[in-house]
Amino acid sequence: MKKQFKYVSYLWDDAKAASMAGDEVALLIYRSNLLGTDLRLTNYGGGNTSCKTMERDPLSGDHTEVMWVKGSGGDIGTLTRGGLAGLYVDRLRSLEKSYQGRAHEDEMVGLFNHCLYDLNSKAPSIDTPLHAFLPFKHVDHLHPDAAIAIAAAADGKSITEELFGGSIGWVEWQRPGFDLGLQLRDCLENNPGIRGIMLGSHGLFTWGDTAYDCYLNTLEVVERCAELVESRAGKKGPAFGGEKIAALEPEARRKQAAALAPYLRGYCSSQQQMIGHFTDDPRVLEFINSNDLDRLAPMGTSCPDHFLRTKISPLVLPLAPDADLSDAVALSAKLVPAFEGYRRSYAAYYNAAKHKDSPSMRDPNPVILLYPGVGMFSFAKDKQTARVAAEFYINAINVMRGAEAISAYTALPRQEAFDIEYWLLEEAKLQRMPKPKPLSGKIAMVTGSGGGIGKAIARKFLEEGACLLLNDINGIRLVDATKELTATFGKDVVTGVVLDVTDEKSAAAAFEAAALQFGGIDIIVNNAGISISKSITDHSLEEWDRLYDILVKGQFIVSKAGTVILRKQAMGGDILNIVSKNAVVAGPNNAGYGSAKAAQAHMTRLLAAELGGDRIRVNAVNPDAVIADSNIWAGGWAEGRAKAYGVTVEELPAYYAKRTLLNEIILPEDIAAACFALVGGLLRKSTGNFINVDGGVAMGFYR
Incomplete structure (x- = not known):
């Protein structure tokens, strides 16, 4: 019987799943793809999923436990077997003997490769130990808007305890890595029988003994979070403090956005040529037209997956919705100071938080630009990245809306945000990116x-x-x-x-x-x-x-x-x-x-x-x-040229080739x-x- 959910999509097909019976990896991929289709659960490239199976060791011939987990840089919505990393569970857990503490987190990533069972694996991600230290056959780690609204609330821990009656554990915010995996294990050992763990400001872990049990558990937990958020919506007044300005009509918004976008693209491309994306999604308009915009927008996002794609904070454009955009000089007088101010602010953030070994400061231009009354622009090196950045910021808006409804929103501390953005492992990933094609950004x-x-x-x-x-x-x-x-x-x-x-x-x-x-x-x-x-x-x-x-x-x-x-x-x-x-x-x-x-x-x-x-x-x-x-060649041209040259239409290609110096068609x-x-x-x-x-x-x- 199909389960009923209001705030998430139940997509499980029993017949399709039955066709994969006995293949836990196939069921992992199936479950992952279903979860990845619902942006309320996670966004492109966000989250990771895993399963554990018994496999025959090719060297000893003994049966051994292997964990299959989404590899680095993948996306669960489009995950295939080629996007998984397959690792020996016992070897991963034995790395605890080599672990020297949080100051040596990055060194552990290189050791993951020594734990590979499948030598054709995708590179293991930093989240690998988070799955390894949980003993369950199937594990989901997602970034649902409703769950992060609780995780990013000022009193998120107590809300989680009250909402789930102790059946969901809590681990305070910490950058993903080996130590966080150990904390998940400790949380489970200290709270036997729990069905999941909330990560402060970050996301959610859920699990099950089968792919279906895990899928259902994930949906039920997220549904319960969403029910709380929606039940509190409006109790403290209108979302985001209510409307401060009215949005233009849809056609007028798009006209204004089209007129402004090239100017913004030019400013955002001062270091690298960027591609843009525009949306006037109702969720965006509710936020950017609100009284609380000026308070919440500078705070930035909470979930690291959101932050990595949207930057420390957006730029709110100092323009009236119906501003005259035909006067380039007057427009420049407003936009140039706004962009220069953002760049200075970003440089100050970098200089205040950088470490001795931090990578050089990256492009200081904004990724997300909010135009009250009109919509949201995002700019990135390619269209997909710009679109995904916009999707992630909508997720962040949903989180802020929910957190404000149930408590008060809190963002990542600036230093923590910097340590994510300028993480040396992230920098190494950027350095491995393929060289751009000649027309990239065009x-x-x-x-x-x-x-x-x-x-x-x-x-x-x-x-x-x-x-x-x-x-x-x-x-x-x-x-x-x-x-x-x-x-x-x-x-x-x-x-x-x-x-x-x-x-x-x-x-x-x-x-x-x-x-x-x-x-x-x-x-x-x-x-x-x-x-x-x-x-x-x-x-x-x-x-x-x-x-x-x-x-x-x-x-x-x-x-x-x-x-x-x-x-x-x-x-x-x-x-x-x-x-x-x-x-x-x-x-x-x-x-x-x-x-x-x-x-x-x-x-x-x-x-x-x-x-x-x-x-x-x-x-x-x-x-x-x-x-x-x-x-x-339509409209008689071929016939006309053939007549002019004294040949048939069929003979034209050969005629044209023969009259050239290279004898080429x-x-x-x-x-x-x-x-x-x-x-x-x-x-x-x-x-x-x-x-x-x-x-x-x-x-x-x-x-």
């Missing part, structure tokens, strides 16, 4: 990216680490391309917006989408186009206007709107125009298309001259005869490679330049 928009050259450019940029705003006037092509690229690269880095490049409002909406989704823009690729091949007598005025509207006016409209965003960020950027060999080479039946391409080419030079002072590079790629998956991927060459960093001091990708057409050489 945001690109490629017009006409539903197929052909545009989609190839988008794919290449995604492969090289960029976030991508796809757009196309053909909604079906756009949806298909978005699904395809999202399936490969993930939903965080790909979004699609229908765009008519001939319409200023449509272009403005596309850049608003980029600002809301990612924080701004770095690379603008003007790729959208059509082609019409007719003799001058057959060429209609309507066709002439359509060519110039899409190719020339479209490039102008998109470049103009994009320049506004690039200037707000003040970080430079790239405008890249996909022009054509036809901008240089004269041929028959090509008066409209060829002259429009020539206009595009000269606009490239003009904008390069105008925008150089803003460090905005404007370059172009001249393709020729790119046939695969391209809209250019040109593919969309070839154009994408040239685009990457221009924006990938090696040519960062080039502007006003053209790269021909045509296999070598001598008439198209620049002179």
Whole structure:
């Protein structure tokens, strides 16, 4: 019979679990994935789970107890067998003989590798001993909002005792490590029969003899915590002291956020280029619009998992919800002092808490930025990290709300927070991170990216680490391309917006989408186009206007709107125009298309001259005869070119290849490679330049 819960999700499927009977590791992964789907229980990368099994020792042949636990840097929501560390339990526990006290905590981590049973294990995490010293077959360590609300309350220990009648133990806050594992063991020995342990300011441990018993125990404990929080909600008055200011209407909030995001991104990127995320979640609005915002926000978070991703405290922006954001000078006068003040405050925190062997101070810019009446921004090195930081701060808001309802919220002491943030083990983990890809931290928009050259450019940029705003006037092509690229690269880095490049409002909406989704823009690729091949007598005025509207006016409209965003960020950027060999080479039946391409080419030079002072590079790629998956061959272009050259449509690819110096067919991927060459960093001091990708057409050489 399915259990009923109000505040957590019961997702256990008896039939599915039965199919894993006898495989405790499979059941561990199943349980972990269920827990990880509910953000009320834990967030991405937060918490860890384990099970203990009897295995045959490959050396002695004897049966021995092995613990399977989530490895370092994993996520229980997406955990697989490859993300587990498998260790001998007896060896882990025997490390107590080598333990020399809390001053030597970090030295113990290196010894975990000597306890590995599975040599293909993920690296064991710092939480490994916390599971090892608990004797239960299945153990969960989670960071549920409702539980941390109690753990972070000023009198959390007594609340826990009263709420659970002594069936949940309490261990005061301490940084995770070997000693904390010993404290968990001691708490259990001193309180036999308890069903879990609350860690002050941190989280919750629960357990069971089977995967299901553990799962059910976890849900029941968290449900009871949530019931307490909700039963007290409103008893002391409105949450967070009630509303101080009113939020703007949803559409107005998003307009204001889109207008502001590029400015914020520029300030947050003073040391490293950042990607942004915006949310106006109702929980965020309740907090940032409240009377208690100014008291609670500077306190910071309590749970170390929250703190590591959101920094010591957020920056509350000194702006009215309906502030005029069109005056860049006036806006700068408010934002510059706010950011400088935050950086000074962060440096003071670092200098006051640092140790002799502390790593150098990291980026002093805020991760979380709160805009009362509008919403919350977060900025990080990539989109996933920015989104997850926002999710963690929402968890922190939930914790503050709950703690304030049942008692009074308390945050981690500054020194403890510093010791987590600048932990040498965390620093070592950061140093092991792979080198960023060339376009990491960059945001690109490629017009006409539903197929052909545009989609190839988008794919290449995604492969090289960029976030991508796809757009196309053909909604079906756009949806298909978005699904395809999202399936490969993930939903965080790909979004699609229908765009008519001939319409200023449509272009403005596309850049608003980029600002809301990612924080701004770095690379603008003007790729959208059509082609019409007719003799001058057959060429209609309507066709002439359509060519110039899409190719020339479209490039102008998109470049103009994009320049506004690039200037707000003040970080430079790239405008890249996909022009054509036809901008240089004269041929028959090509008066409209060829002259429009020539206009595009000269606009490239003009904008390069105008925008150089803003460090905005404007370059172009001249393709020729790119046939695969391209809209250019629709509307009779192929027939027109075939007629002009005296060949059949089927013979066109070979004809185009043979007329080149390299005798090559040109593919969309070839154009994408040239685009990457221009924006990938090696040519960062080039502007006003053209790269021909045509296999070598001598008439198209620049002179």
